[in-house]
Amino acid sequence: DVKVTQSSRYLVKRTGEKVFLECVQDMDHENMFWYRQDPGLGLRLIYFSYDVKMKEKGDIPEGYSVSREKKERFSLILESASTNQTSMYLCASSRIDRLYSNQPQHFGDGTRLSIL
Amino acid sequence: LAKTTQPISMDSYEGQEVNITCSHNNIATNDYITWYQQFPSQGPRFIIQGYKTKVTNEVASLFIPADRKSSTLSLPRVSLSDTAVYYCLVGSPWSYIPTFGRGTSLIVHP
Numbered sequence: 473d474v475k476v477t478q479s480s481r482y483l484v485k486r487t488g489e490k491v492f493l494e495c496v497q498d499m500d501h502e503n504m505f506w507y508r509q510d511p512g513l514g515l516r517l518i519y520f521s522y523d524v525k526m527k528e529k530g531d532i533p534e535g536y537s538v539s540r541e542k543k544e545r546f547s548l549i550l551e552s553a554s555t556n557q558t559s560m561y562l563c564a565s566s567r568i569d570r571l572y573s574n575q576p577q578h579f580g581d582g583t584r585l586s587i588l
Numbered sequence: 589l590a591k592t593t594q595p596i597s598m599d600s601y602e603g604q605e606v607n608i609t610c611s612h613n614n615i616a617t618n619d620y621i622t623w624y625q626q627f628p629s630q631g632p633r634f635i636i637q638g639y640k641t642k643v644t645n646e647v648a649s650l651f652i653p654a655d656r657k658s659s660t661l662s663l664p665r666v667s668l669s670d671t672a673v674y675y676c677l678v679g680s681p682w683s684y685i686p687t688f689g690r691g692t693s694l695i696v697h698p
Contacts, residue, residue: 476631505686507688512690513690514675514688514689514690514691515632515675515688516688517685517686517687517688520685528685530685531687562631562632563631564631564632576622576634576637577624577632577634577686578634579630579631579632579633580631581629581630581631582629582630582631
């Protein structure tokens, strides 16, 4: 079974801090994703990566950056945390299969981040 | 990217069949339809995926009409544990960018 592990379930940081959220997957998936989830807004894609050192912006990349130095690890970075970045952050991974269906995404259980 | 429209919420009772419809008027020829389920404090979980007609697995069925402009997720004989948010997505094998939307919040009552 695919396992996507996020480093923290709960995290509290202060405004202006640099925050790192870590995600590791154990199934050698090419794709990795970072989402945030807010009440009434569903899941919104922040960034995704389809290979090591490759990244693409999602719908809401402002205020965030990402790093993928190894295939199994995808980090989300809040360069200078602000209160409007208080949210649930979800990481996911999936396999690339260009010929057939979209391969399902496998999600971690999320990090609930509070910026004070 | 094809957008999807789902009801915001639905209510049902234990033992009933629940059908959640998703509209995707601009679905492209290569797009597949995928449904996820999310429980509180967990990440979404893949339920079912299809391209046309009907797909069934141990959890649900997915009905897709010929024009593919909508799809219906069918949950047979729901229980309290089916209370969750259900997301419909459309996308092609060549599209890396999945769009989840707001989903449908299903509440199953005793």
